Amino acid sequence: MKLRALTASLFIAAGLMATPGHSYAKQDVYLPVVSKGFMHEFWQTVKMGSDSAAKELNVKTSFVGPSDETQIDQQIQLIENTLARRPNGLLIAALDANALIPSVERAHSQNIPIVTFDAGVNSDIPVSFVATNNKAAGAMAADALAQILDGKGKVAIVAHNAGTSSAINRIDGFVEQIKQQYPDIEVLSPLYSDGDPQRAMNQTMDVVRANPDLSAVYGTNEGSSMGVATAIQSQGLAGKIKVVGFDASDAIVNFVETGVMQGVIVQDAFQIGYMGMKVLHDALNGNEVEKVIDVPAVLVTDENINDEAIQKIIKPLG
CATH class of the missing domain: 3.40.50.2300 (Response regulator)
Known part of the structure; x- marks a missing residue:
């Protein structure tokens, strides 16, 4: 996978959102992702996974993250901007487990379900946490x-x-x-x-x-x-x-x-993004979801790096 100089604006998909709990057309469901970043190949692969799941589910999504992984305030602002668009649910990878608690509480007060992935928050509000142990x-x-x-x-x-x-x-x-x-x-x-x-x-x-x-x-x-x-x-x-x-x-x-x-x-970055989107969609539809979903990691060395199973994790789309 090639490292691409992506900007947050490239990831943004437009769409109108319905309030959770109300009836809505499936194609109007909007489940955005606010990541810890977007420059590393890891996050690009997470995006591939969440985009793939969103396409399967016929829902709209977007993927944004701060310019680098020190910008906690910028991530908080991205979450606030996303909440202003009234999403049906929200996926978050938290740069700081405590600093993002108020944002998560604000989403909860608006009846917007939250799933965290990769890095969670110190709160019981998120319905699930999808990550490597x-x-x-x-x-x-x-x-x-x-x-x-x-x-x-x-x-x-x-x-x-x-x-x-x-x-x-x-x-x-x-x-x-x-x-x-x-x-x-x-x-x-x-x-x-x-x-x-x-x-x-x-x-x-x-x-x-x-x-x-x-x-x-x-x-x-x-x-x-x-x-x-x-x-x-x-x-x-x-x-x-x-x-x-x-x-x-x-x-x-x-x-x-x-x-x-x-x-x-x-880590299986593709599966983290894919499962995060799937779990959020399940929760939105009233299905019971596991509080923690472990996406296993593997040790890669020069001895197993060319194994088919390892290559599928490293290059999920070939």
Whole structure:
């Protein structure tokens, strides 16, 4: 999948909305998506999934996100703008689990059902949360690195956003698994790149210089992983300092294939978007939905990257 410089305006689809609970023509149903971003290939694949489900369901949708994953206020404004259009329901991936609570409460007061995906909010209002079990995925990353390191060494973490639930759980799952299972591995305090590859690259270079005995680095999302791998490659440390990351872009796949990264935890981004839209539509129609829907992640290495099942996740549309 090619990284495309998409703008939020390209994703916006027009449509009139009916109030939930009233009768409406199926084609008038509007179920928009407010994401954490749109530049990373992960979000583009999520959009493919939500668009695909919307087409199957014959409903209108749109997909917007802030210009980068630090812009919490911008995401809140996007949600407010979306609510002003009176959608029938709303899909949200929250940049901050607490900051978005008032927006979710406002939607609830307007009888607009909410489904969160990828990163939720600290509220019981959303009818469902569709995501990878990020804590389990963090533990999976810990096991992968521990096996590569033979159970000993020093590991740095370059994370994305401090306030988003996905980062919190991926870090907690990783750190807890290391502490419980691998006592000879030291984990440094997390660094936060806000998912910006340049910042993650600089942070990785700094932590390498400060820790000449560093064994490995764990990146917690696409942008962080890109920056980590770029830094390791540029310093001529590929294979010497091990890297396990999160999410698969074309560049990350290349890093795995060339040995710069020893593994990457890959979410089924297409299914996250697809299931999110399906679940929201079910809830809108009064069907019972599960409070949490786990879309499993897989560990991708140079040994399994060409497997058919893995390729379907990395390139869902071929």
